[in-house]
Amino acid sequence: MVNRIRLPEVGHRVVVRYLLPDGMATDALGELLSADAETVVVDGKRGIEHIPRETIVAAKEVPPPPAPRPLPSIEP
Template identity: 75%
Template structure:
């Protein structure tokens, strides 16, 4: 099993797709057990098999959205 923080923390999980390519899931860790890690990220809820995980770690909170200012003429 990979070493993950408690659910509710923001994580990045790198895992292998069926094609053998690696991809990342970035978001809130919803749950983790011996078989599956569930991350709620920008692509929605991703269920990742532990056997497909290459690396995982906790990451800092997302930065606050930038305020858009109108252009000055």
Template identity: 75%
Template sequence: MVRLPAPGNRVVVRYLLPTGQATDVLGELLSADDELVVVDGKRGVERIRRTDIVAAKPVPPPPAPRPRRT
């Protein structure tokens, strides 16, 4: 079983699609229980079954935006 940080942390989760291919979601972990993990990523809120998860880990916050050149 993959260990996840507490909700509210930024995570990357690799999981299997129904086709058998793997994909990733990077975003804020909204919730996690024994059956379902919910992550708010760039594609929106994704609900992932625990049985489909291959790997997961916490990641640091995104870097601050660069100032615009004038």
């Protein structure tokens, strides 16, 4: 079976949904480092994930993360 999921260009922020060996789905969210015919590599909060292309069920570009919220000031 050929996986025809289209990915954004390398360097973009993506979310990639893929299937785990038990059949459950999970997401990788982060920068797309590379993609070839066999493996997609995403650098996210869980570290660098090497995702077999045949396990991918969906992928898309996502906007940058929101800016961190400022810490509340503590007044005496």
